[in-house]
Amino acid sequence: MNVRALITRLEHLIFNHRPWVIGLFVIITGYMAVFPVANTHIDAGFSKQLPLKHEYMETFSQYRQEFGGANRILITLMAKQGDIFTPTFFDTLKLATDDVFFLPGVDRTQVRSLFTPNVRFTEVVEDGIAGGNVIPDDFQTTPQGLAQVRKNILKANIVGRLVANDFSGAIISAQLLEFDPNTGERLDYIQVSQLLEQNIRDKYQHQVDIHIIGFAKVIGDISAGATRVILFFAIALLITALLVFLYAQSFKLTIIPLVCSLIAVIWQLGLLNLLGFGIDPMSILVPFLIFAIGVSHGVQMVNAMRVEIAQGATSLEAARASFRRLLIPGGIALLSDTIGFITILLIEIEVIQEMAITASLGVAAIILTNLILLPVLLSYLHINDNYRKKLAQRSQLLTPLWQILAQAAHRKTAAVILLIASLLLAVGIWQGTDIKIGDLHRGVPELHSDARYNMDSEVISERFSIGVDLISVIVESVPEACIDYHIMTQIDQFAWHMRNIPGVQSVIGLPGIAKIINAGWNEGNLKWRVLPRNQSTLVQAVSYVPTSSGLLNRDCSVMPVLIFTTDHKAETIARIVDAVKQYRQQYNSDKVTFKLATGNVGVMAASNEAVQAAQFPMLLYVFSAIIVLCLITFRSIRATLCIVLPLGLVSLLAYALMSLFQIGLKVNTLPVVALGVGIGVDYGIYIYSCFQHLLKQGKSVAEAYRETLSITGNGVLFTGLTLAIGVATWIFSPLKFQADMGILLTFMFLVNMLGAIILLPALASWMFPAQGVKVSVKEK
Numbered sequence: 001m002n003v004r005a006l007i008t009r010l011e012h013l014i015f016n017h018r019p020w021v022i023g024l025f026v027i028i029t030g031y032m033a034v035f036p037v038a039n040t041h042i043d044a045g046f047s048k049q050l051p052l053k054h055e056y057m058e059t060f061s062q063y064r065q066e067f068g069g070a071n072r073i074l075i076t077l078m079a080k081q082g083d084i085f086t087p088t089f090f091d092t093l094k095l096a097t098d099d100v101f102f103l104p105g106v107d108r109t110q111v112r113s114l115f116t117p118n119v120r121f122t123e124v125v126e127d128g129i130a131g132g133n134v135i136p137d138d139f140q141t142t143p144q145g146l147a148q149v150r151k152n153i154l155k156a157n158i159v160g161r162l163v164a165n166d167f168s169g170a171i172i173s174a175q176l177l178e179f180d181p182n183t184g185e186r187l188d189y190i191q192v193s194q195l196l197e198q199n200i201r202d203k204y205q206h207q208v209d210i211h212i213i214g215f216a217k218v219i220g221d222i223s224a225g226a227t228r229v230i231l232f233f234a235i236a237l238l239i240t241a242l243l244v245f246l247y248a249q250s251f252k253l254t255i256i257p258l259v260c261s262l263i264a265v266i267w268q269l270g271l272l273n274l275l276g277f278g279i280d281p282m283s284i285l286v287p288f289l290i291f292a293i294g295v296s297h298g299v300q301m302v303n304a305m306r307v308e309i310a311q312g313a314t315s316l317e318a319a320r321a322s323f324r325r326l327l328i329p330g331g332i333a334l335l336s337d338t339i340g341f342i343t344i345l346l347i348e349i350e351v352i353q354e355m356a357i358t359a360s361l362g363v364a365a366i367i368l369t370n371l372i373l374l375p376v377l378l379s380y381l382h383i384n385d386n387y388r389k390k391l392a393q394r395s396q397l398l399t400p401l402w403q404i405l406a407q408a409a410h411r412k413t414a415a416v417i418l419l420i421a422s423l424l425l426a427v428g429i430w431q432g433t434d435i436k437i438g439d440l441h442r443g444v445p446e447l448h449s450d451a452r453y454n455m456d457s458e459v460i461s462e463r464f465s466i467g468v469d470l471i472s473v474i475v476e477s478v479p480e481a482c483i484d485y486h487i488m489t490q491i492d493q494f495a496w497h498m499r500n501i502p503g504v505q506s507v508i509g510l511p512g513i514a515k516i517i518n519a520g521w522n523e524g525n526l527k528w529r530v531l532p533r534n535q536s537t538l539v540q541a542v543s544y545v546p547t548s549s550g551l552l553n554r555d556c557s558v559m560p561v562l563i564f565t566t567d568h569k570a571e572t573i574a575r576i577v578d579a580v581k582q583y584r585q586q587y588n589s590d591k592v593t594f595k596l597a598t599g600n601v602g603v604m605a606a607s608n609e610a611v612q613a614a615q616f617p618m619l620l621y622v623f624s625a626i627i628v629l630c631l632i633t634f635r636s637i638r639a640t641l642c643i644v645l646p647l648g649l650v651s652l653l654a655y656a657l658m659s660l661f662q663i664g665l666k667v668n669t670l671p672v673v674a675l676g677v678g679i680g681v682d683y684g685i686y687i688y689s690c691f692q693h694l695l696k697q698g699k700s701v702a703e704a705y706r707e708t709l710s711i712t713g714n715g716v717l718f719t720g721l722t723l724a725i726g727v728a729t730w731i732f733s734p735l736k737f738q739a740d741m742g743i744l745l746t747f748m749f750l751v752n753m754l755g756a757i758i759l760l761p762a763l764a765s766w767m768f769p770a771q772g773v774k775v776s777v778k779e780k
Contacts, residue, residue, distance in 0.1 A: 032270030160465025193220020257298025646755030680752030720753025
């Protein structure tokens, strides 16, 4: 049985049982809406952001329990006036520390503040070395007690780390677990963020200024902004509906494709919930993309209906003819979208893989709702002569436009277009190759620079020496390595080397602390701030450093070096990581091994390298899948080149746009390029399928393309403009990552449409013979 006969049988099966088809869709949609969609939830997780198979993340996972991970929160209490040495400030700090201690998911052994017992000092006394908690058990907020705490802070060498450089504030630091130890369930980061606001900021902001940063707060702020994202979805939906109405000139022809697209979104969310997934805040835009794709294909079906109706067909005849005409090109276009999304699964970062699954489920739903349900619903419309007159008037009105655009299929005009495309290609290569991997700005790039989180981060960076960005290099050695002078010297030399790398704010390691303690044993004389060669003296210098400091493990075989960076920009991270790699390549030995990395900057470094490694293979797989599908569908290398070359140019120009607008290529933005390619191929497939059909009838390239524009170009041009206008509203979103996606998707919707309408026929005019009769023989 050939393809045409199969399509005919499928048409009879569907349209001869229209009530059953509609009833089945109603039942499935009702179930999806009432149960799975009602239970859809925001599902954020720290580990989901990590490339867990990356070298750095293996080190991160191995030592996460001993030295803490990158999933920490920092709460800074700043005195409203003066310094921290007031009864009000210390009373507030104690109460806030207790509240942090009992937050869900907090690793209580890793909580650090002036009031926790793991923050200690040591000092030289007549009998040797003495020490104790920075805030003693009998502390009273009297002038004498506060004066003693000031002395203890200086002795503990925590100024710039837990206490501000100018004594204007203090930090409470805590590590979060992936699971709530009280319930055993995955930690709800949104709940943690809300509790930080309610139990810390709102509770104590009248006494002190509160600044909070950390992954949980990022997720919380993004989720809070997501409520306004829904408003932008509604605006985009309203604009799309209005433009579809202006295009269709019929209320019913407007509602039906929009409803089918919304049904696809309901199915997507329902299937996602049935598979056990939630919606990650970073994937919250995917449902609208599915809606956009649905509208795009729905408009093509409406356009095909209009063409048939204008020729005198009834609504049922028009629906059946549209089904026959668009089943193959629509199915191939949607299959290309699906394969494009599935290739994103190759990036071994869970949040990206979930995005790929979410998008793939949505497109799978569109195949059913837009290629089956939509034409069935359209077949019930009542079409009168007045509507046919409107279509005829619209056709006459657009004829001059099609004549102008059809010039792209004439070789002289095409030569100019190809020259301009070549110049754009050069610009794309020039700017696109300059794209940066990772973040390009201070603060969290998912939020605007004036967002409260980024302002909190800026305050902490200014007032403290440690900064908010940390990469820990794990130094593995032999047991009791901390009392081996040669090993400690190697670690100390590494720390000194890293202090001199641009972008490093400060470095803390066990050798540096041991040198301070050794000087303390010798009346604080700076001449003795060295590592003692005598092992007994070295034991004396390191014995007062507890494992809770995070600078050594129990048998002293692992000693992290903490490197605090000035920011987490892509170039800063790359420079520091490269310095570590070069150093370890030269100095790694059997006894000393430098391993990357833990800390939030270590996580970012791993993510950046994973994205860099995945970007070209991902695009290669996406384009390979599209090329194979086009070859199978059109059985022509020239046809495939006409469709794929504009896509490749637009992808390169998208990279150039990201470079121009300083949008880094990272976990959030990498999938957008693949999504844009998947959506953009639809235009080319719809245009070329009609174009090829007319060529096979013996028409010339110019004639075939002029008629293609009057049949299919109408829908492609309208769809590109409508979707671009819809997502352009995202540019004004309170979430920067949504604004960035708005810029990229607006560009890709619009320029992919222009590529299909202008560049595709220009390529065809030079690739195909002047007359289509010859083509009809070869392209059967």
